[in-house]
Amino acid sequence: MPESSINSAPSYREAGVDLATADRIKRRLRSIVEPTFNDGVVTEIGGFAGGYDLSSNPDLGSILVASADGVGTKVLVAQLADRHDTVGEDLVNHCVDDLLAAGARPLFFLDYIAAGRLNSEIVISIVSGFARGCASNSIPLLGGETAEMPDLYPAGKYDLAGFAVGSMVAQWETSENRVQIGDVILGLGSTGLHTNGYSLARQIVFDTAGQRPDDIVPWAKTSWADELLAVHRSYLKSVGPLLGNKALHAAAHITGGGFATNLQRVLPPGSAAAIDRSAWTPGSLFDYLANAGNIDRDEMYRVFNMGIGFCLIVSAEHASEIAERCRASDQPALFIGEVVAGEGLQWV
């Protein structure tokens, strides 16, 4: 039976899944995905799973680190704005930052796209974003799954999940160089909301304020789509080379739950993060959301990253040197706080 006969399966198509479309898309996707492949990849696209040879990178330790994530309702902003080529990059960078916060450098990434009726141009846009994110983090898009489920997702709607595996460089939990009282907390700037707080931000911007994606924001010449789809920053360039440096005691990716939730994940019992909010200016987007949504300041810091997407907890002695290395990587680090005796998060 020639392969093309699969493509004429009439009843399956009637039931909502178009295998011919899926097949055509797969061929175009191959041309987008293959350029991300590096020496580690030992399988071709189209197999049952993707293979990656760890021996292609002789410096690796034995501990793998893996993270699964989504981009929350940022996908709904992409769908509202009809701009689909950035959320994949968001997701790669989000996963990479989770690996960095666990002390690991990324090795490869896989994606899952679930959608209603398959619009091939949109799928290709989404995968282009994944591929761009993988390329900029120098990792292959090793595999993935695209599922058509018209009875679960309305036409034009989709959700994304991503999965990254890395190699642990800094095993902070069992290291002698743990977080201690007196350590300095450095903050690395975010590009905007990254991938958190979109349920509240969408409500404020699109429902309360009645803005549309193409409308221009009040404080700049960019559109709401530009602001709200700004790509989640990968901190690989600055943080990757610091992993293994004994002055770096822990790292936190500022995602859902903000500073409180994410700094607490890495603080040992008896220690608290004292953060000086006057050390930086969150930026106009956050000011707008607080005012238009009538959200109080503490709440803003619980929901959003407030301009700081990643924190490094470093020895006080070497903090300036670490900050200088970040600046040299074009990702400047601000002194935003310190580790003090106590529990949780303190604003100072």
Next chain:
Amino acid sequence: MPESSINSAPSYREAGVDLATADRIKRRLRSIVEPTFNDGVVTEIGGFAGGYDLSSNPDLGSILVASADGVGTKVLVAQLADRHDTVGEDLVNHCVDDLLAAGARPLFFLDYIAAGRLNSEIVISIVSGFARGCASNSIPLLGGETAEMPDLYPAGKYDLAGFAVGSMVAQWETSENRVQIGDVILGLGSTGLHTNGYSLARQIVFDTAGQRPDDIVPWAKTSWADELLAVHRSYLKSVGPLLGNKALHAAAHITGGGFATNLQRVLPPGSAAAIDRSAWTPGSLFDYLANAGNIDRDEMYRVFNMGIGFCLIVSAEHASEIAERCRASDQPALFIGEVVAGEGLQWV
């Protein structure tokens, strides 16, 4: 700021994401997930990513294999039947079988659950299924993400994605023991539809035939929910020990696209799979779907696994010995065909 203050974030909750509920669920999930942990796991639940030490298993090679997948609209059957503790197990087994078909044994699994308003009992049921699947395959549920997105998913609806990483044992693509003309194709029985063809099956059973999940099927004392939610079989028990056996030249997981698509993935150019459909009886569920849906025979074999969930391509000389080893693992293998000169799939 005490951690509990995060839980009282009022405006975030009003926007549709209830952090207090998410937090309470996380604690219960810990008690379900931790029992799956084995010696390889080096991180605790709640970090930014999960860590797995490859050196805990000294026999591993250097090649990792990774697979991302979903269970398609089998999730909608679970939702219709209000039975949520099996689809997670389906997904683990599906991913494990993809790894086996790529010549790898599984090391760990991560999940992604996306839902509308978070019903904690349903989430806990779903994760119980993931944990059962991980436990039965002897792998840890190393991490995961549960996302509440009420604007994307209606109340009570959810989707699942899974990611598994394994270690390659049989690198068939570059091996000398490749598939050759004259090889025997052994088929391992499925438990039912596994995770494919649910768009068509749901249409026939629930729309055309007007059945409800609790109705009893015509050929047995089980319900439609029992039949359609039968758990995807993991072939780890039989196929895992065979990986590395030189008589095993390739393996195929019979998923979307049926025999044609999945056998073709592993056949070298110039070779075809000749399958004798009289070698086994697909079973009453498949007979019912063909009759009630008025689906022709070839179409049935393109959409469904037709009772064979996994195929082994083995040397003719050792086929009986391999089949005997499968039988001894309680997963009997049937002689269903052979590799012949040609292209694609031939029914004989």
